[in-house]
Amino acid sequence: MLIDRDTLRHRLETATRHLETPLAVVDLAAFDDNADRLTARAAGKPIRVASKSVRCRALLERVLARPGWRGVMAYTLPEAIWLVSSGVTDDVLVAYPTADRAALRELTGDAKLAGAISVMVDHPSQLDLIDRVAPPGDRPEIRLCMDLDASWKPGGSVHIGVRRSPVHSARQAGELARTIAERQGFRLVGMMSYEAHIAGVGDAPPGRALRARAIRLMQSRALPELLDRRAAAVRAVREHADLEYVNGGGTGSVAVTSADPSVTEVTAGSGLYGPTLFDAYRSWQSTPAAFFALSVVRIPAPRMATVLGGGWVASGPAEASRLPMPYLPAGLAFKSDEGPGEVQTPLLGAAAERLRPGDRVWFRHAKAGELCEHVNQLQLIDGDTATPAPTYRGEGHAFLG
Incomplete structure (x- = not known):
């Protein structure tokens, strides 16, 4: 969507002239346009909306009502509980492990919540924490999602990408899946791998041509490695669990992640608002909203x-x-x-x-x-x-x- 800045400024000023500053706005026409273009890039795979990039229930409900969008990726368990309890969604993946005992007690004490929310794990000690809060015989089965580290490790101690899960190889993923399968009170239903070094790093930083070339070279080598490793990890995990979904990507990689046959859904959120960090991408340009x-x-x-x-x-x-x-x-x-x-x-x-x-x-x-x-x-x-x-x-x- 092309933007005439003078027209946009006049419209924003007209709509908010009765309000005092500071104030924040979201242009619904741009928001909806971004949602539709992300759906097109997903090429038929559902998009899970990243709630941390929206943080407004009305807008979460708005995008979830659009074709192609299904489920929420929350960033904390208390948030996930709130979104389910308030009727925003009945499908939440919590993207980060939790140590919130009060929230775990609430989750394990309510069969509806336990059936709607997947908790993130990447180590058996996280299962131990849940068991200490609520022993497996006294609670509903807990839905789990495994976090596969998507970072690129080309050799030695080199690590490119964010520091997330310790589960990096297909062998490690299979071992954790087997451990979960042997534990009472848990069910592994999902797998996630967020390629932050691809989805979250713009390959066209303004005025930094050398950095742009380095980023593009890195991404061109890191992506094939991830595709092969993720596919192998999914196969290893499926030997022990009946996965309902394999989640990947972010706004900056919706198209390339959707093309991965091992991925069943992608995540996006920032692209709905169009913040400035996403001005530095060749493959995706949001309409500022x-x-x-x-x-x-x-x-x-x-x-x-x-x-x-x-x-x-x-x-x-x-x-x-x-x-x-x-x-x-x-x-x-x-x-x-x-x-x-x-x-x-x-x-x-x-x-x-x-x-x-x-x-x-x-x-x-x-x-x-x-x-x-x-x-x-x-x-x-x-x-x-x-x-x-x-x-x-x-x-x-x-x-x-």
Whole structure:
């Protein structure tokens, strides 16, 4: 979807002129367009929505109502319980292992929850923790998903990718599957492998041609290795478990992961909002859908305008790619020795010359769902009207706070 920035700015301003800043919005037309284009890239395989990239129940329900989207990938067990209990979904995969004993007691004390939620494991000690919370004879069978490490290890101590599961080889996957099969009270129903070094690393970082070539070379070699190893791991696991799903990928790899015959479903979430980190991909370009607005409060010098607040910095390595982007009006930049500040942010550029106190600057966040940790509501923009929808924070939940 092509964006005329002046038209977009006018529409956002018109829809939210009765509201005070700071405020965050999601443009529903762009959100829906992103959802449909991700579905097309999945080529018939269902997409599980990554809730951490959305963090708003109304928008989770909206995308799950669209063709091609099925189930939620949650990031904590308490969140998964809340989503099932509130009727958002009856199919949740918790993407990370849990040590939340209270949540495990709730899960094991409710047959409906136990039938709807898959808990992530990558080591027998995680089974021991669950058994200590609720002995196997006194609880429903617990659905499990195995996390297969998708990182690339070309030799020696070289490790390319995020540090996740200790289960890397097909042999290790088969051994863990056999261990689970021998344990009372557990059923291995799923397998997941997240290729973060492919799905989560843009291969076209702006102004960094050498880095781009290095990333593309790495990905061209890492992907074939993963495809072979994942297929072997799935075969090894299926000797001990009747898998309902094999999950893989993320927004940045929906097409290539969907083409893997061993994968039955893919995951996406960030692509719905279109944060700036995904501007650095050749294979996928989201339509920017999520924005936040801050008000100009002072004009400290010519060609400079200062907004109140602004330090909405994303997680990850401390580098410029994690900073928000001043987007509307076009032509604004941070002051290099200040950047986005906790309580004020000076902005430079020709566009600053035309700004006055009370005007707004619209930003894009570097990541998707983290935007929602700063506001209690998202304003859902439909045409030139805005409808509020609470974020997780607005509903009183900070699952990783």
